Amino acid sequence: MSLSLTEKLDSFVRKHNDRQLLVLPVATFLIAVLIIAFTLATTGAPVKLGMEFKGGTMVSLTTDTPATALKEKYSTYPLTDVRQTGTRTVMQFGPMSSEEQLSLTQDVTDTYGNVEIRQIGPIYGKDLQKQAIKAVIFSFLGMAIVVFIIFRTFVPSAAIVLSAFSDIMIAAAFMNVAGIELSLGTVAALLMLIGYSVDSDILLTTRLLKRRGEVEENITNAMGTGITMTTTTLAALTVMYIVTTYSYLVIPSFSQINLLSDISIVLIFGLVADILYTWFMNVSILRWYIQKEGTKIARRRRA
Amino acid sequence: MREDEEPKSIFRDLRVMIFIIALLGSIVFIHPGYNSEEGFTTNLKYGLDLEGGSWLQVKLQGALVQVDADTNMLLKALIEPLIGNTIEITSSTATVNLQGQAQTQVITFTTPGTVTNSQMDLLGLGEYTISKQNELTQVKLTTSKENLIDSYLGNSLKAEIVPMVTTDGVEYEIRTAVTEQQIESLMNAVGGSIVKNADGSSRYKDRVRTETRDLTKTILSEKMNSLGLKDIPVKTVGDEYILIDFAGIDLATAREIAEKPGKFEIRIQITGNETKHVLYGENIESVGIVGYNEMDGMWFTPFTLTEAGALALQKAAIETGATRNPMEHNLIMLLDGNEVYSAPLSNSAAQQLETGPIYSWQSSTGSGDEGKEKAQQLQIHLRAGALPVNVEVIGAGHVDATLGTQFKKESVITGFIVLLAVALLVYRKYRQKEILIPMVGTSISEVIMILGVASAIGWQLDLPSIAGIIAAIGTGIDHLVIITDEVLYEGKLPPTKVYLSRITKAFSIILAAATTTVIAMGPLVLMGFGSLKGFAITTIIGVFIGVVIARPVYGKMINEVLKDKSEGQV
Numbered sequence: 001m002s003l004s005l006t007e008k009l010d011s012f013v014r015k016h017n018d019r020q021l022l023v024l025p026v027a028t029f030l031i032a033v034l035i036i037a038f039t040l041a042t043t044g045a046p047v048k049l050g051m052e053f054k055g056g057t058m059v060s061l062t063t064d065t066p067a068t069a070l071k072e073k074y075s076t077y078p079l080t081d082v083r084q085t086g087t088r089t090v091m092q093f094g095p096m097s098s099e100e101q102l103s104l105t106q107d108v109t110d111t112y113g114n115v116e117i118r119q120i121g122p123i124y125g126k127d128l129q130k131q132a133i134k135a136v137i138f139s140f141l142g143m144a145i146v147v148f149i150i151f152r153t154f155v156p157s158a159a160i161v162l163s164a165f166s167d168i169m170i171a172a173a174f175m176n177v178a179g180i181e182l183s184l185g186t187v188a189a190l191l192m193l194i195g196y197s198v199d200s201d202i203l204l205t206t207r208l209l210k211r212r213g214e215v216e217e218n219i220t221n222a223m224g225t226g227i228t229m230t231t232t233t234l235a236a237l238t239v240m241y242i243v244t245t246y247s248y249l250v251i252p253s254f255s256q257i258n259l260l261s262d263i264s265i266v267l268i269f270g271l272v273a274d275i276l277y278t279w280f281m282n283v284s285i286l287r288w289y290i291q292k293e294g295t296k297i298a299r300r301r302r303a
Numbered sequence: 304m305r306e307d308e309e310p311k312s313i314f315r316d317l318r319v320m321i322f323i324i325a326l327l328g329s330i331v332f333i334h335p336g337y338n339s340e341e342g343f344t345t346n347l348k349y350g351l352d353l354e355g356g357s358w359l360q361v362k363l364q365g366a367l368v369q370v371d372a373d374t375n376m377l378l379k380a381l382i383e384p385l386i387g388n389t390i391e392i393t394s395s396t397a398t399v400n401l402q403g404q405a406q407t408q409v410i411t412f413t414t415p416g417t418v419t420n421s422q423m424d425l426l427g428l429g430e431y432t433i434s435k436q437n438e439l440t441q442v443k444l445t446t447s448k449e450n451l452i453d454s455y456l457g458n459s460l461k462a463e464i465v466p467m468v469t470t471d472g473v474e475y476e477i478r479t480a481v482t483e484q485q486i487e488s489l490m491n492a493v494g495g496s497i498v499k500n501a502d503g504s505s506r507y508k509d510r511v512r513t514e515t516r517d518l519t520k521t522i523l524s525e526k527m528n529s530l531g532l533k534d535i536p537v538k539t540v541g542d543e544y545i546l547i548d549f550a551g552i553d554l555a556t557a558r559e560i561a562e563k564p565g566k567f568e569i570r571i572q573i574t575g576n577e578t579k580h581v582l583y584g585e586n587i588e589s590v591g592i593v594g595y596n597e598m599d600g601m602w603f604t605p606f607t608l609t610e611a612g613a614l615a616l617q618k619a620a621i622e623t624g625a626t627r628n629p630m631e632h633n634l635i636m637l638l639d640g641n642e643v644y645s646a647p648l649s650n651s652a653a654q655q656l657e658t659g660p661i662y663s664w665q666s667s668t669g670s671g672d673e674g675k676e677k678a679q680q681l682q683i684h685l686r687a688g689a690l691p692v693n694v695e696v697i698g699a700g701h702v703d704a705t706l707g708t709q710f711k712k713e714s715v716i717t718g719f720i721v722l723l724a725v726a727l728l729v730y731r732k733y734r735q736k737e738i739l740i741p742m743v744g745t746s747i748s749e750v751i752m753i754l755g756v757a758s759a760i761g762w763q764l765d766l767p768s769i770a771g772i773i774a775a776i777g778t779g780i781d782h783l784v785i786i787t788d789e790v791l792y793e794g795k796l797p798p799t800k801v802y803l804s805r806i807t808k809a810f811s812i813i814l815a816a817a818t819t820t821v822i823a824m825g826p827l828v829l830m831g832f833g834s835l836k837g838f839a840i841t842t843i844i845g846v847f848i849g850v851v852i853a854r855p856v857y858g859k860m861i862n863e864v865l866k867d868k869s870e871g872q873v
Binding site for chain 2: 098101102105106109113114115116118119120121123124134135138140142143145146147150184185187188192194195196198199202203206210211221225229231232235237238239244247253255257259260263
């Protein structure tokens with residue numbers, strides 16, 4: 001599959017000029033911006049904040065009791081959501097008093113099996129939110145600085161940073177559409193995306209700028225390596241997503257591991273976006289840049 | 304070729320030797336084993352989400368503030384509500400000591416009402432004399448502004464205040480939840496305010512001192528130990544958070560343990576083993592900081608009793624005869640039924656108790672370092688396991704042991720299937736087992752080395768760490784693909800000189816990529832995020848091991864293996 005994908009992508013890139021190649025990435029980016037802007041306008045945050053950032057209690061447990069009965073049972077608590085997958089039930093509660101927390105904890109651990117509980121105070125949640133924003137900003141800036149130090153030329157470096165930024169935007173927009181909340185796990189996924197996204201960009205840029213030979217030829221070669229990299233990573237993440245999300249269908253005693261499931265799905269979408277941004281946008285920017293520099297050098301030689 | 308003339312075993316190569324040593328070392332650290340009882344065993348430590356148990360993250364409530372106020376207004380605010388009458392300050396003189404620091408204030412005030420000794424003792428502002436003059440009561444009090452502010456804040460906020468002299472004035476630690484506005488309005492009422500810095504920012508900090516945080520941590524640890532819970536780690540996170548891990552204990556029990564103070568009791572010896580109850584911990588008003596008495600070279604722990612407590616102790620001392628024969632009647636302190644201190648009353652205390660109650664006490668614990676340690680222990684015991692500051696549970700978690708075991712199994716299965724899927728894709732691309740085996744082998748050895756490092760540093764593997772390991776497998780394979788493609792450019796193995804320049808180029812790409820990954824993960828390690836630290840640390844360890852140890856060897860190996868193959872074909 002990876003070979004044929006590379007071939008198709010390669011012939012598409014060869015057949016279209018730089019401007020045509022930019023259409024899809026730019027359109028996708030604009031859609032992502034619209035989705036994020038809409039979420040920002042309606043909820044006050046660019047992505048839907050999860051329990052860890054808003055404060056509250058998450059209880060997940062194994063039970064045959066239907067959701068409606070659970071809603072009834074815990075109606076005295078600020079229950080906001082009940083979700084069931086197989087025999088696994090996840091209940092979300094809003095912030096509550098210390099006494100309520102204690103009685104809920106006692107009740108749940110005494111009644112049900114395979115219980116997992118997570119509680120975050122609203123003020124600490126705010127604190128985490130600030131730290132998460134800081135972490136993402138610092139990570140991104142750090143990455144940008146490293147990239148500029150490595151390549152020392154503006155256009156190629158800026159293209160890498162822009163591509164990483166787009167990947168994050170697409171992943172965030174996807175989270176909004178798919179209803180995945182921002183949790184500590186998904187923040188980690190977004191940061192990891194910075195690392196993964198830059199990998200293939202650095203490969204492409206190095207191959208095009210530092211290797212002699214035809215630009216198109218170099219693109220094809222880089223694409224062969226880069227697509228292999230991204231597809232192996234995608235395969236790893238898809239396996240991780242399937243096992244942590246659906247293994248209970250095969251082995252009923254297994255439970256979903258929400259943290260790993262969230263991390264993998266966000267990374268999967270980020271990496272799919274990365275194929276688009278590396279091999280369409282970055283390629284077109286670099287091809288244009290090399291041509292422009294080439295003619296400049298040629299002109300200087302003639303003069 | 305010249306290289307072929309002196310065939311060097313690849314095992315002689317320094318990088319290969321380091322790789323083998325690191326791999327073997329990791330296996331020793333992981334220490335895999337099997338026995339019929341426990342099944343498969345290792346030295347690896349697991350986090351609570353894989354082991355089962357609960358954890359609490361608590362914030363210490365308190366503030367650090369520097370304030371100023373008017374001495375006379377402070378005194379009025381303290382005395383008037385207590386005696387239920389107005390006072391008039393007739394004289395107030397401040398004396399500055401030689402260092403020009405600690406000021407002693409001698410204040411004289413009069414009131415048409417009455418002031419009793421016990422009222423003044425209860426306030427504990429300093430030495431005083433009460434006299435009657437005509438219709439008025441006159442009190443001459445020797446105190447200091449710090450004392451007055453301390454008492455004023457303490458009474459108003461119903462909290463313990465701990466002043467400390469810093470280089471730029473006295474800083475008060477308020478050991479309860481309080482806002483800046485609250486303090487500002489309290490100080491405004493006595494003609495003062497929160498001290499401002501030169502740049503206009505106020506000297507108010509929403510946290511407690513590091514020493515207080517550490518004391519809280521120590522008390523929590525003590526309490527866990529006294530309950531027989533030996534391996535409960537209590538960690539401090541940043542200046543204001545404390546994290547407690549309760550392996551194998553459910554969340555409800557954990558909260559009870561952390562929030563419930565111990566039971567402290569003072570008893571007095573009647574004869575031999577017979578003792579009599581005097582008071583419980585709630586009659587201890589406050590516990591001071593450990594001090595050293597230069598007169599007798601003894602360390603001591605000061606504490607004050609409430610009115611009821613002081614009277615109960617006086618009564619018990621007189622009834623048992625301790626006031627007349629203190630040596631026969633020890634005062635015994637118990638925490639949760641265990642004796643923590645036993646000593647007779649001092650002669651001077653015994654005499655004083657004959658005539659009236661004593662509010663302020665000092666328990667001597669001996670001389671030298673041992674005495675100091677005992678005094679610090681006693682300070683904790685006197686607090687009866689009650690924490691010096693209020694704590695607020697801001698985060699908590701719980702995972703059932705059975706669920707943790709399930710997560711562990713699922714993670715291992717995920718890891719294996721991930722490797723299998725990656726191997727399959729690599730084989731589809733290169734269709735040579737000469738590439739597949741070194742590549743998957745390198746990837747597996749990287750995982751073993753990450754686990755080895757985790758085991759060596761005692762890192763607890765939790766779910767985020769496992770995500771980090773899987774992420775490291777992902778970047779690891781990416782980098783091996785870069786090396787392979789660079790070396791195999793144009794489909795065949797190049798001559799050695801070209802091979803060397805290509806491998807250098809491949810490594811420049813890998814190093815650049817690895818640097819960005821480490822930089823991107825850096826903020827997570829540095830910031831106080833509990834659960835994401837594991838993810839970032841394992842990813843960074845993985846990247847380092849990969850770049851420094853494993854991938855150079857892969858570059859070497861792939862060259863050797865393919866060289867052998869192409870020679871075999873010729």
